[in-house]
Amino acid sequence: MADAAVLPATSAVRRVPGRFWIVPPAALLALLFFYPLVLIVQQAFTDDSGMANVAEFVRVLHARFFLNALLNTITISVAATAGCLIVGLVLGLILAFVPFPGSGVIARLIDTFIALPTFLVTLAFTFLYGSAGMLNAGLMEVLSLHAPPVDFLYSTWGVVLAEVTVYSPFVLRPLLAAFSLVDRGQIEAASVLGARPFRIVRQIILPAAVPALIAGGSLCLLLTVNEFGIVLFIGAKGVITLPLLIYSKAIQESAYQVACIIAVINIALSLGLFGLYRFAAGRLGA
Amino acid sequence: MLVWSRPGRIVIWAVFALLFGVLFLAPLAVILLSSLANQWNGVLPSGLTTEHYSDVVQGAAWQAVRASLVTGFLASALALISGTWAALALRIQDATLARVLGVLFFIPSAVPSVSVGLGLLVAFSHPPLLLNGTVAIVMVAHFVLISAFTFGNVSAGLARLSPDFEQVASSLGARPAYRLWHVTLPLLTPYLVAAFGLSFALSMGELGATVMVYPPGWVTLPVSIFSLTDRGDVFAGAALTMVLVAVTLILLLGLERVTGRQTRS
Numbered sequence: 001m002a003d004a005a006v007l008p009a010t011s012a013v014r015r016v017p018g019r020f021w022i023v024p025p026a027a028l029l030a031l032l033f034f035y036p037l038v039l040i041v042q043q044a045f046t047d048d049s050g051m052a053n054v055a056e057f058v059r060v061l062h063a064r065f066f067l068n069a070l071l072n073t074i075t076i077s078v079a080a081t082a083g084c085l086i087v088g089l090v091l092g093l094i095l096a097f098v099p100f101p102g103s104g105v106i107a108r109l110i111d112t113f114i115a116l117p118t119f120l121v122t123l124a125f126t127f128l129y130g131s132a133g134m135l136n137a138g139l140m141e142v143l144s145l146h147a148p149p150v151d152f153l154y155s156t157w158g159v160v161l162a163e164v165t166v167y168s169p170f171v172l173r174p175l176l177a178a179f180s181l182v183d184r185g186q187i188e189a190a191s192v193l194g195a196r197p198f199r200i201v202r203q204i205i206l207p208a209a210v211p212a213l214i215a216g217g218s219l220c221l222l223l224t225v226n227e228f229g230i231v232l233f234i235g236a237k238g239v240i241t242l243p244l245l246i247y248s249k250a251i252q253e254s255a256y257q258v259a260c261i262i263a264v265i266n267i268a269l270s271l272g273l274f275g276l277y278r279f280a281a282g283r284l285g286a
Numbered sequence: 287m288l289v290w291s292r293p294g295r296i297v298i299w300a301v302f303a304l305l306f307g308v309l310f311l312a313p314l315a316v317i318l319l320s321s322l323a324n325q326w327n328g329v330l331p332s333g334l335t336t337e338h339y340s341d342v343v344q345g346a347a348w349q350a351v352r353a354s355l356v357t358g359f360l361a362s363a364l365a366l367i368s369g370t371w372a373a374l375a376l377r378i379q380d381a382t383l384a385r386v387l388g389v390l391f392f393i394p395s396a397v398p399s400v401s402v403g404l405g406l407l408v409a410f411s412h413p414p415l416l417l418n419g420t421v422a423i424v425m426v427a428h429f430v431l432i433s434a435f436t437f438g439n440v441s442a443g444l445a446r447l448s449p450d451f452e453q454v455a456s457s458l459g460a461r462p463a464y465r466l467w468h469v470t471l472p473l474l475t476p477y478l479v480a481a482f483g484l485s486f487a488l489s490m491g492e493l494g495a496t497v498m499v500y501p502p503g504w505v506t507l508p509v510s511i512f513s514l515t516d517r518g519d520v521f522a523g524a525a526l527t528m529v530l531v532a533v534t535l536i537l538l539l540g541l542e543r544v545t546g547r548q549t550r551s
Contacts, residue, residue: 018375019378021374025391026390029391029433036408040408090302110306115488119508120317123317124313127320127520128316141329165309168309197289226398226494244400247400251498260408270397
């Protein structure tokens with residue numbers, strides 16, 4: 001819309017050469033991203049002799065290691081997203097509606113977590129909750145135990161907790177934007193008329209936050225399905241997700257076709273979630 | 287203000303402090319502490335040392351810092367050029383095509399980074415396009431992964447630009463190239479700087495694609511941190527992580543100041 005206003009009425013003639021300016025960056029992206037993507041799909045459906053073949057694809061689809069990784073990926077992603085929504089909502093409600101001195105700085109600080117590498121949190125968690133970490137050392141000292149009592153880190157739940165830490169800022173950001181649009185007068189009126197905070201949250205604040213929650217939540221689903229660093233750094237044998245499986249098949253076992261097959265499924269899943277996110281963000285008007 | 291009573295507010299703030307402390311503050315604090323620890327068998331380290339940091343300045347760790355900075359800078363610069371170019375060029379397409387292409391430029395951010403690395407290995411391991419085993423493949427991987435973010439940032443900036451300036455410029459007879467260089471790009475500068483900072487920060491922390499494609503001799507910070515901790519050298523890993531955090535924060539805050547000044551002036 002903006003460009004229609006910018007260009008003068010006679011620009012219909014000038015428009016035509018201008019259209020080709022998109023070619024260089026589009027060609028670069030096509031060569032460096034879409035062409036490799038097509039080759040992954042091609043390799044997934046071709047056998048050693050170069051013929052099209054779905055037998056290997058079907059075999060991997062039914063293999064136990066694949067189904068396990070798929071189940072792990074979905075479980076972790078759904079649980080982490082639920083956690084991000086809850087943590088994001090609680091933090092957002094307090095930051096927006098029960099502010100304290102310095103809450104603006106804290107909100108910015110949480111926001112910078114978006115730019116930090118994800119594995120940082122896993123590394124920190126091994127110092128905090130690992131078998132020789134602070135929590136276990138403390139508990140063993142106080143309760144005079146011989147074995148570390150806290151043992152969730154090297155399991156699915158360790159990954160989920162790390163992902164909640166890393167990705168709840170992605171829910172918090174759109175939520176705070178949505179909360180800033182909520183009419184403060186409406187809340188004060190409800191409060192003066194005797195509505196309890198819980199009811200105000202449920203009837204006034206939450207309805208305004210639903211689009212932001214959907215957009216943030218679907219972004220979290222996408223990012224947690226694709227998460228690699230956290231799972232790699234925890235390095236638990238039982239916790240293998242799709243990205244980790246692609247890495248171990250390609251780099252450790254040199255099984256490139258199997259890696260490509262898993263990548264095709266992972267990419268399809270991610271693109272589906274990306275579509276969901278775009279749809280949600282579009283409805284939000286973002 | 288949602289909660290009026292003072293005790294109620296204090297309870298709520300305590301909940302916030304607990305969540306914030308456990309989820310965000312504790313991880314950063316504990317990494318900082320462990321990067322300074324010489325031994326850690328109990329609740330707290332038995333002694334503090336700066337040895338891990340002095341190791342960073344010498345030897346292989348410094349190579350990792352350099353590899354990450356060079357990769358981040360080149361990949362972000364290329365992503366900035368291509369993202370800005372794409373965002374500007376999309377403005378003169380018709381609406382439907384612009385929407386479709388816009389989505390295509392965003393897709394790299396939705397695909398798992400490990401598959402981006404895998405795709406590059408599959409595509410560029412044979413002549414004439416032999417990149418596998420070179421430093422260039424790391425740059426390409428980072429470029430692909432951050433290009434969507436620069437494109438997104440610059441597009442968002444363009445959408446917020448008031449069309450008045452450009453309109454005035456063209457009604458005064460400025461040719462498109464002149465208008466672009468003297469009106470549109472200067473107005474966009476804060477967004478360009480922010481886009482560059484964010485993509486540099488993302489590149490500094492990139493692990494999934496790098497670990498698939500990196501050649502020996504070009505080990506970036508995250509890969510180096512992983513191999514250190516995997517070997518059990520957790521304190522050195524923590525020190526390198528702090529270096530990574532510091533560089534990222536300096537990039538973000540420094541560039542934020544630059545952009546802040548420019549939007550104010």
